[in-house]
Amino acid sequence: MAERERRPSPTKASPRPRPPRPEEAARHACEQLASLIVHEPEGVCGVTRHEDGWVVSVDVLEVPRIPDTTSLLATYEVHIDQLGELQEYRRVRRYRRGAADDC
Template identity: 70%
Template sequence: MAEQREPRGRAATAVSSPPPVEGPEEAAGRACRCITGLTGHPAEGVSAISRSEDGWHVDVDVLEVPRIPDTTSLLATYEVELDRDGELLRYRRVRRYRRGAADD
């Protein structure tokens, strides 16, 4: 049998950093994936995004309790903070509301 070898110049356990977030669309996508993975609830969309010195602040709207009719479903807004590389620093739920309710 032929012996398989690692190509020269490559470390067996090379770990590379993720590339920095390129713009607001990518930051929003990463924030949505993080919240969906952590809460188990699907992201409905992004209601706010801003760049900071350390990365990104993203408000993600999530469907927490689907109901019929849809206007009575419960949604929540999560504030997500990402570093420059798009890694999650923190998140917290800041609001919970009915889909059909008007803002105060």
């Protein structure tokens, strides 16, 4: 009797990872930025969707001062890919907490 050849069962394709939602992208950006710089992020002031991921603007307290309105903050632009991984970051602005925006 001829032996039947066993064929491997078809494997399910692993599901494609879902791109992060805006709030997830913002959280990933803050966490990953904090692990690279010595200052803690204070908050997110912008999230923009791009074809290859997200650009998140993160405000960071760089120099705390008394009174608090004279503290120095910075805005970092953080690029996150489709998987939520940091691709690059850069400081785009540094300002006094009490200063008004230049418009």
